[in-house]
Amino acid sequence: MSVLVVGSVAFDSVETPFGKHRDLLGGSASYFSISASYFTKVRMVAVVGKDFPRKHIDLFKKYGIDTGGLQVVHGKTFRWEGRYEHDMNAAETIATHLNVFRTFSPDIPRRYRDTRNIFLANIDPDIQFDILKQVRSPRLVASDTMNFWIDNKKRELTRLLKSKKIDLFLLNDAEARQFSGEVNLLRAARYILSLGPKMVIIKKGEHGSLFFSRKTAFSVPGLPLETICDPTGAGDTFAGGVMGYLSRFKNIDDAKVKRAIIYGSIMASFNVGRFSLKGLLGLNKQLIDKRYKSFKELTRF
């Protein structure tokens, strides 16, 4: 089964203690798609401007990503500029130029509408809601969000979660605290599950992630890495691994979601080692399986 992602494709300018790079390929849909492409067929819905170079579209195609839903419109591509200090857990946004993303109103291509697995990257919850009206009968819907939407569209985000259309909600620890009003992450997760989603994943950066369903609690650490070069896109890369892996199965249960979270963590661990999504390029089953074994060794007792 394939997976459909709706999100951003962007140019990022990023400064970390390991360097400063301008006009990198970025955006939630880019990270998600390349990551998920190691597991399944990916359909991408996003928008870029006329300034978006052909080579990036070629890169997506090289990874088997269906870019039929990537609109190229008049104007400039979304640009984000950010900086990370030494702890790498939070980006400081220096500038955001939404450009063509400002009026992004995704029209899901007709041939995508029967996609069974959907990932709604962190875009306006009203748009997320609207997308779910366009798809026919998804089997698994996951959505992400960010502090901006919790600040400005909490009611709309809550409506989305209460719609019972979101199976899996992903957000980071700070967002979980902000959204739920609970400092304690277990309470925050319970609150989120009480709204409607069947499952929630709280991403904790270098500390790994937590997964909660009605029946299961699961915690996976971050893989201790000597160099975390650029954490940009780690959350979307993680989601790509999770959704990519799950898209391979007809039936999903908590055990499969746990393994999917390991694959998500593996992909994120590759991603943060290099700038932009360079860490995700040129991987293969052997490299991914080797890191799966590292996770086993790291956590087994």
Place this chain on the structure above:
Amino acid sequence: MSVLVVGSVAFDSVETPFGKHRDLLGGSASYFSISASYFTKVRMVAVVGKDFPRKHIDLFKKYGIDTGGLQVVHGKTFRWEGRYEHDMNAAETIATHLNVFRTFSPDIPRRYRDTRNIFLANIDPDIQFDILKQVRSPRLVASDTMNFWIDNKKRELTRLLKSKKIDLFLLNDAEARQFSGEVNLLRAARYILSLGPKMVIIKKGEHGSLFFSRKTAFSVPGLPLETICDPTGAGDTFAGGVMGYLSRFKNIDDAKVKRAIIYGSIMASFNVGRFSLKGLLGLNKQLIDKRYKSFKELTRF
């Protein structure tokens, strides 16, 4: 085999979002001893003043702790006053009154000197060094430290680690970063191992802990708990579980240390649920084993 702890016994006054309590039984040796007592015989070396109530000594005895090394001297018992904000990861120290602890120069009782397992709680590294001259042939020596000693006695602490007498060094993530000058915890651990210790455990509060030896990396998450009432003593309680468990075995290997870390995490999870060391009282094998199973379920994939 028994375990010898050298540390503090204190009165704590603690304020957390869950309440404010004065004159609680505290101190590193208290937490360590009660925790370790569930696994092995404990010998305690510490000092208190004449104001230290009989009931606390009776409590130690009730848990089978040998208090023959607990000196009662003229003066007042060590007092600490602190406060935790909502995130509970760092205490704000309001007041420290060392009192009789200021001149604490532990004289290890003759009958303790053949103890095979030693825990040097976070006291002056010069005193830690001196204690190791008094014990005959320990099998396993673990030591802890704190930011105060890294700030003020880094050279002495480094000498201790370079002495090759410390098998296992425990410290928290902030201390590991401060001591090593490395933001990255894997690099921090490598630096510490390069000095001499065979093993290092980096405690990360609610995020669990990391263990590194020459051959092994191990990461265990914190058990997601709905209520973290008072984190005071969690690190010493953790060490008590680790050292208590290991003291039961003739031979130690990385697999046993991993399991010991789970027991340490279990004891800490009980401890943080109530003020002072109340969460550690009245436990039994069934309750501990149940939580061991929870850790398995939480981490297995």
